[in-house]
Amino acid sequence: MPKFLIYGAFIALFLGFIAFAYAYQAQRFTDTEVGFEEITQTEINGLPLEFQNWERPEGPLRVGVQVGHWQLENVPEELSGLRRTAGTQGGGKKEWEVALAIAQELQALLESKGVVVDLLPATIPPRYFADVFVSIHADGSTDTRVSGFKAAAPWRDYTGKSQELVSIFNEEYAKTTGMKQDSNISRRMRGYYAFNWRRYEHSIHPMTVAMIVETGFLTNPQDQRILINTPERPAQGIANTIFKFLDINN
Ligand SMILES: [Zn+2]
Incomplete structure (x- = not known):
């Protein structure tokens, strides 16, 4: 047997051993190190395996309408920090009162088209699923000249559709209210606690299309x-935004 074949075989065995040791080590590392769980999760197009064959629960179209800062006295321990965030006020009204009045009108409009509506306070049910989840808020500023509306989608959106909902909203809301859009979307809006299912139990199901509206x-x-x-x-x-998004004849 030629010498180079024997050397070649040794080199191949050696490289094979290195590759195996490396793969084994990498696996052990991701399996045991806290905080590295995500790396072992197979993702295709950013959607984790557990949601790739996800099916919507059966039943009529369902929309969750959250009234921002409503019933803060009832928030669970994991959201206790919210008790300090009573929201803004103006015209003798608190933010939650204004949001509640809008939410009730919205509920009536949606129900008139056969949509099931859950009117929700600051605390939403654990892993809450709906075809659309809207959180209603109003803004405040020390400068009374600052005006306008805005909406934001969750940072982590496994549905891939929340941004589309926001785009429709920007157009429809301007039409019905005549207000202008305020482009100052804060990081806090996109990281809204009710969107944060990684951190809080009382948050939306990862497959819920969602937006927060100021x-x-x-x-x-x-x-x-x-x-x-x-x-x-x-x-x-x-309502027009949701009708358009869910393809409901209006
Ligand atoms: Zn608010």
Whole structure:
């Protein structure tokens, strides 16, 4: 046998051993190191394996309407930090009162089309699933000139559709309210606690399409008038968004 074949065989065996040792070590590392669990999870197009064959629960179209800062006194321990976030106020109204009035108008509009609506307080049910989840808020600023609405989708969106919902909203809401869009989306909006199913039990199911809406500034006279005197207008803007998104004849 030629010498180079014997050497070649040794080199191949050696490289094979190195590759095996490396793979074994890499696996052990990801299996045992806390915080590295994500690496072992197979993902295709960013969607984890456990959701690739996910099927929507059977039943009629369902929309979750959350009233921001509502019933803060009932939040569970994991959300206790929320008790300090009472929201903004203006025109003699607290943020949750304004959001509740809009949410109730929205509920009536959606139910008139056969959509099942869950009117939800600050605490939502664990792993809450709906075809659309909307959290309703109003903004505040020390500068009364600051005005406008805005909406944001969750950072981590396994549905891949929440951004589309936001785009429709930006168009529909401007039409029904006549307000302008405020482009200052904060990181806090996209990381809203009710979207954060990794951290909180009382949050949306990962396959729930969601957005958080700042309906306008309660501290701005023009916005305030629209929000407080005509809650049906912001409600119509959000309803039209959902009808369009869910393909419901309006
Ligand atoms: Zn708020």
